[in-house]
Amino acid sequence: MANSAREPEPEPKLPVCCISHLFHEAASKSPDKIAVIHASGGAKIISQQYDNRFSSDLQTTVVPNPELVESRTTSSKPPVYEGDQCFTYSEVLSTVNSLSSRLRRILDGADDPYIIKPQLEGLSCEQQSIRDSKSECLDSSNQSRNKYMPRRIGIYMEPSVEYVVAVLSVLRCGEAFMPLDPSWPEERILTVISSSRADLIIGCESLVNDGYFHKLDNVHWLVSCGCCPVLCISMRQCVQEQNRLCSLLWPCESVMSRLFCYLMYTSGSTGKPKGVCGTEAGLLNRFLWMQDLYPLHGEEHLVFKTSISFIDHLQEFLSGILTSSTLVVPPFNELKENILCVVDFLQIYTVHRLVAVPSLMRAVLLPLRSPKYTGLRSSLKLLVLSGEVLHLSLCQSLFELLPHTAVLNLYGSTEVSGDCTYFDCKQLPSILENETISSVPIGLPISNCDVVLVGENAPEYGEIYVHGLCNGAGYFDYLSVTPFGSAELPQTSCSDSTCIDQRLNDYFKTGDFARQLQSGDFIFIGREDRTIKFNGQRIALEEIENTFRQHSGIVDAAVICPKDHGEFSHIEAHLVLKKKEDCNEIFKSLIRSWMVKKLPQAVVPTRIFYTESFPVTSSGKIDYTMLAAFSNSKAHAGNSIGEIWDNDLLGVIKKVFCEALMVKNISIGDNFFHVGGTSISAAYVAYKLGINMKLLYTFPTALKLQIALQRNIGSSDGNPRIDENVKVDSGATDERLFPMYSKSASLHGSNPRGRLVGAVEYSSTDHPDKFLKKDLSLHVPKVGNPEDNCFWNPHSLHTACSFSRCNKAMHWKGGNMNLCPAVLSQPISREVKGSIHKLWKVYMESCVDASPLIVCKGSEVYLFIGSHSKKFVCVDARRGLILWEIKLEGRIECSAAVLDDFSQVVVGCYQGNIYFLHLLAGNVCWSFQTGGEVKSQPVVDKLRHLVWCGSYDHNLYGLDYKGYSCTYKLSCGGSIFGAPALDEMRDKLFVASTSGLLTAISFKASSCSKLWIHDLEAPAFGSLSVDCSSGNIICCLVDGNVVSLDTNGSIVWKACCGGPIFAGPCISETLPSQVLVCSRDGRIYSFELDNGNLLWQQAVGCPITSSPYVDENLELTSDVSGLSDRLVCVCTSSGSVIVLRVNLDAVGGMNQPEKSMVQEYARFDLEGDIFSSPVMIGGKIFVGCRDDYVYCIGIEPNFSA
Secondary structure (H helix, E strand, O other): OOOOOOOOOOOOOOOOOOHHHHHHHHHHHOOOOEEEEEOHHHHHHHHHHHOOOOOOOHHHHOOOOHHHHHHHHOOOOOOOOOOOEEEEHHHHHHHHHHHHHHHHHHHOOOOOOOEEOOOHHHOOHHHHHHHHHHHHHHHHOOHHHOEEOOOEEEEEOOOOHHHHHHHHHHHHOOOEEEEEOOOOOHHHHHHHHHHHOOOEEEEEOOOOOOOOOOOOOOOOHHHHHOOOOEEEEOHHHHHHOOOOOOOOOOHHHOOOEEOOOEEEEEOOOOOOOEEEEEOHHHHHHHHHHHHHHOOOOOOOEEEOOOOOOOOHHHHHHHHHHOOOOEEEEOOHHHHHHOHHHHHHHHHHOOOOEEEEOHHHHHHOHHHHOOHHHHHHHHHOOEEEEOOOOOEHHHHHHHHHHOOOOEEEEEEOOHHHOOOOEEEEHHHHHHHHHHOOOOEOOOEEEOOOEEEEEEOOOOOOEEEEEEEEOOOOOEEEEOOEEEOOOOOEEOHHHOOOOOOOOEEOOOOEEEEEEEEEOOOOOEEEEEEOOOEEEEOOEEEEHHHHHHHHHOOOOEEEEEEEOOEEOOEEOOOEEEEEEOOHHHOOHHHHHHHHHHHOOOOOHHHOOOEEEEOOOOOEOOOOOEOHHHHHHHHHHOOOHHHOOOOOOOOHHHHHHHHHHHHHHOOOOOOOOOOOOOOOOOHHHHHHHHHHHOEOHHHHHHOOOHHHHHHHHHOOOOEOOOOOOOOOOOOOOOOOOOOEOOOOOEOOOOOOOOOOOOOOEOOHHHOOOOOOHHHHHHHHHEOOOOOOOHHHHOOOOHHHOOOEEEEEHHHEEEEOOOEEOOOOOOOEEEEOOOOOOEEEEEEEEEEOOOOOOOOOEEEEEOOEEEEEEEOOOOEEEEEEOOOOEEEEEEEOOOOOOOOOEEOOOOOEEEEEOOOOEEEEEEOOOOOEEEEEEOOOOOOOOOEEEOOOOEEEEEOOOOEEEEEEOOOOEEEEEEEOOOOOOOOOEEEOOOOEEEEEOOOOEEEEEEEEOOEEEEEEEEEOOOOOOOOOEEOOOOOOEEEEOOOOEEEEEOOOOOEEEEEEOOOOOOOOOEOOOOOOOEEEEEOOOOEEEEEEOOOOOEEEEEEOOOOOOOOOEEEEEEEEEOOOOOOEEEEEEEEOOOOEEEEEEEEOOOOOOOOOOHHHHEEEEEEEEOOOOOOOOOEEEOOEEEEEOOOOEEEEEEEEEOOOO
């Protein structure tokens, strides 16, 4: 490839003259072949399939089996179903000839019976003047360049055969077409028509007889609102007309060539859409390049499904229509209502090539895994991805699902005819051998295209500049075309010694930045302006802001697009209103209604918040980084804009969403996971609605879920709490497996870096700028050693022990039990409150929902924790220094465990892997792959050298960490979220699942068997606890009940909290005979272990999703009475860390007032939500937070208060 600007060269000559000639040759070659299929029949079949109206033989009659798919793959005859509308190449060619002749006559002033003209008397003088002067002004302005300004003809249609015909006809008569997306707001369409000075609009007559295509409103409104005529066409009407040859001069034979052949409007940073003038040479060059490298032979089936407002739609249909292939056009409204049905169209029409954005492929990953789509996985030969960053994880998933499909990653924009670079993903393994990257490269330039990186660090890094046939003519500016611009090409941008400093007059400055890899391929880095690519569409956030500012009730607006796991998740707006009293739901609805009339639906913010002012930089500009940090750290579910739908099912879904999120209201368009939803709350929704939880991940908004449920997608068949495969076996039969493990020295692509990172309060290099200002709040003890100024004294702990959520502790010699090592007693009056300070925090790159594991070994104290970023770290718990870190293959939500010899740490991830990591080095000693996500904390069974861990695949695994194998795989009837409970004294293991089944397992000699199964009648998401004295099992349920069962499976007692319970109970020997439970009703409850009587309860003001923790290393004594108290840490979902003081002497006294039993001792608010259960040791609290940090905070008595 060329990596530098070159001396001026003649424009490359393409082997074909024009698109019109190319189409004429393709159509004449195969006149009787089907060119386009309107897939109405297929849509009906798919709709019936979703409605469960088909019989059991649907798979063989509608969805082809693998043998049939293979035969169709090599056949030129496409599958056609009853109700489909098919159009041959002869019919399409005849229609193009007819329509292009009509267009020429209309543009020359002739009448047409189907044209609707505007009333001239209704136009202003200025509008009439523009109409009268168009041709004269435009023709004279470009004659010197032997180019003419073409007439702009708008095409107001959905993807259809009529749209294809309209485009080809406009090109044939030598003018320029302009797509007008019917999904745009009317105001935007009128703005584009006015800005382009359009001469004619082509619309499509409403064809509603099949109920699937062209459900457009009457196009006559364009006449009354615009200043140009409208021509309504239909393929049916055109086919019925007599076939005639076109007598027009071919465009390539004209003395003068047109400046551009199409005009497409994109989002503009000025607040107005800008029109890009694309050339025929650009379209042809892109087509010929693809045809040369990945040719179509005319026997393939392609799908035309992309909105006409995206540049990608042009090559999507041109590649088929110019090669005599067959285009399948699904009804656009069907795809809008359920985008997942696209895989059904690909399957039943044996589509061979697909153009898509990565976000679409991510959305269809789940259905693609179904055995139902075996045919699709066989027939799809090429997948072309563009419009967004393609992340490695998605690419790897596509490799696994589509092993026979070539995957291309393209880069470009509307200004460069859609694409200017390409990367064949089959080269990815060789790239990964030498490079550390997080996204797929965008590759090398296509034919007749030059790409250079410009900037101080070029050619290794810089801004992307593009030159060649792919470049458009410029931006349309009323009566002229403005070139894209010019810039200096620095000497450092040149790759050879002959290159000299010159002007980049013909280079397009993209605004995108890239890095060049050793292979020469480019990899996209990002942008420095505020233009983003979201859902495949380029969006200038300034345009949205400027639109908001036009509203009479809005003073100012700031729009951001937050990221989740490296991808843009949604668009949100922050508004300053003129009147504070307008901050109500009615005004919110008015704003949204007003915005959808101004902007396309895709760019209207899904979340809108009110604020009194914006954070600003030192120069006085809006500080968008700080605004994003603020937005990310707060729960705004109740402030987002909503809509009112009169639908019972939708109301039920919204109600369940609100219950799970503990909010008063939620919009039907709010993404459940963007407004605070987690896997735990998602499981609650799935239970309440009786659906598969993965359905919520696929349809995360109330509206999308409603549509899916109405189509009966993913609903549970029967009672979800019954698993016929679960049987009680009183014998000694066990489910033993052959050894299955993967033992390796390191994890591919994520070796531990072994670096020592300073605590974040002293370093700014490893953390985003948006959090630097908050570091000033970190507490530094005033005098002496920090350890001497805190309650915690690590030297008082055992030599080797571990502490994790729910007061689970393990000692090298003492086994798994609740330990009470050396206790520090502090005489502090109950009148004295405490204060909490941040001691250190460590950046984890994403949400930290996992709970910390604290390990004391020798004189060292370690903290182990992972996050959603797949990052797992070992931290010096006393100083906040990262000792090692590693990237696993999936995000981490579960807590880790340590083996009994304290040599390895065990943790699971969302990819289903269970990793055994070296405690001091962090390398992967070995790993095991389960069949589903691992959210359960592992439990170490040192007597049998096993690690017990549950999985989403409904199985409990027993892994032999001495023999590196899987010894047991026990089906438990449902997904396992919470950690199992091991009763070493009685040789029993207990595990609960989201199906509500509690399974007891008994160990006999070298085998295990299921002892009994109890149906709890509600899901259990939290870990189980065992009362060591009685052997009773304590289980918390999502319906708010707390159940105690004896060793035989009989209920001992049952108590009820005021809200759902998502975390496990806490039992500590320092609070004798008590079990502590936190609920989403914002309260912590203490129940008596023996009988379930309520001892005390304390409201903390906000929902709680995590477990409490009792500080077993610190007690407070009253300086007057000498009574001893214990501290209990509770963390709320909204980010508050609360420490309660519990009076041990008062607890259990029936006549004692509750206030004397428990009182709030200290409170501290973190910057994000908390779903992590804390660990508290000697006055130090360790907890993860959704602001992407893990914290250590300390308590001190506030004697001055």
